[in-house]
Amino acid sequence: MKILVIEDDATTGAYIARGLREEGHVVDLVPEGRAGLVAATGGGHDVLIVDRMLPQVDGLTLVKTLRGAGNTTPVLFLTAMGSVEDRISGLNAGGDDYLVKPFAFGELSARVAALGRRPQAVEQETILQVGDLALDLLTRKVTRAGQEIDLLPREFALLEFLLRRKGRVQTRTMLLEGVWDLSFDPMTNVVETHVSRLRAKVDKPFETELIKTVRGAGYRIDA
Numbered sequence: 001m002k003i004l005v006i007e008d009d010a011t012t013g014a015y016i017a018r019g020l021r022e023e024g025h026v027v028d029l030v031p032e033g034r035a036g037l038v039a040a041t042g043g044g045h046d047v048l049i050v051d052r053m054l055p056q057v058d059g060l061t062l063v064k065t066l067r068g069a070g071n072t073t074p075v076l077f078l079t080a081m082g083s084v085e086d087r088i089s090g091l092n093a094g095g096d097d098y099l100v101k102p103f104a105f106g107e108l109s110a111r112v113a114a115l116g117r118r119p120q121a122v123e124q125e126t127i128l129q130v131g132d133l134a135l136d137l138l139t140r141k142v143t144r145a146g147q148e149i150d151l152l153p154r155e156f157a158l159l160e161f162l163l164r165r166k167g168r169v170q171t172r173t174m175l176l177e178g179v180w181d182l183s184f185d186p187m188t189n190v191v192e193t194h195v196s197r198l199r200a201k202v203d204k205p206f207e208t209e210l211i212k213t214v215r216g217a218g219y220r221i222d223a
Contacts, residue, residue, distance in 0.1 A: 001046035002026040005076070006036035006062070008054050012101075014183075016049065016078075019105050020112070021181060030180075033057030038067055044164070046071055047115045049108075052079040052090065060093045067094035074115035078103065093154075107183045128163035131223035133202060133210055135163055144202055155178070155198050162211065162221040170219040195219055 003020055007013035008031050015140035017027045028045070030036040040048055048066075052059035067157050075097075076091040082100035088146065090098050096118075097111050128135045133144045135156075137164050141151045142159065151159065161178050162170060175191050176182040203209050 001112075002028070002044065003047045003049065003112065004028045004030065004039055004045040004052060005049045006030050006033065006059070007049070007050070007051045008032055009211050015105070016108065018181075019109065023109060024204075031055075033062050034123055037062050037065060040073065041071065042070070046099065047112050048215060049076045049078050049112070050095075052077060052081050052086075060089065062092075063094045069191070074118055076108075076111055076115060078108070120173070128160065128166075130163060130166045130211055130221055133162055133163075133209060144183070144206060147205075149201050151198070154194060156199070158194050158198055159202065159221075160218065167220065167222045169214045169218045169220045174218065 002106050005013055005016050005027060005115045007016065013029050013031065016034055017029045026041055030039050033054035037057055044098060044185045045065050049061060049122065050059045059077060077095045078100045078101065079100045087098045096115055099108060126137050142151055158179050172191050174183065199211050210221050214220055
């Protein structure tokens with residue numbers, strides 16, 4: 001699943017994100033409410049994990065805003081606010097489940113899995129596409145102009161990351177964090193190397209270039 005974690009405690013957020021990624025999930029981690037609201041609105045996530053006490057926009061307001069806008073993505077509140085009244089207010093705000101800190105990761109994982117199994121009002125996107133290039137999230141196949149393209153796992157992850165944000169410039173730092181799960185610059189050309197390899201497979205054999213370099217900024221994919 002694609003999961004958004006909105007947690008302002010850096011240690012807790014990193015712990016959750018790492019554990020969920022080890023289980024095979026795609027995880028976006030946001031440290032404050034305003035950015036979390038933006039990410040939740042446009043990110044196509046399957047489950048949201050939301051702390052209640054967030055800077056900028058608190059968790060209750062964030063979820064109420066999403067529900068008011070028609071967003072039905074399942075929400076798990078994860079918070080130290082554990083009284084009965086707190087749980088009731090969280091569920092009344094639009095939360096689907098409520099887990100109190102401190103928590104066991106196994107229980108968090110099970111609750112996330114249960115939320116992910118619930119039928120969604122809106123069918124989730126399973127094929128990412130730009131131009132004649134398509135990436136199927138279910139079969140893990142990539143095709144262009146009907147021709148199947150064999151990608152290594154990291155190349156697939158890089159292409160998926162770009163396609164989920166098509167038309168928007170992704171900086172080197174964004175790619176390191178989103179594809180390699182690195183919160184620091186390792187001072188290597190790992191991004192450039194993988195972009196070059198990806199281009200050799202999805203662009204070079206075809207007439208139109210889809211992966212574009214934005215000088216001084218990063219990379220963007222569009223038709």
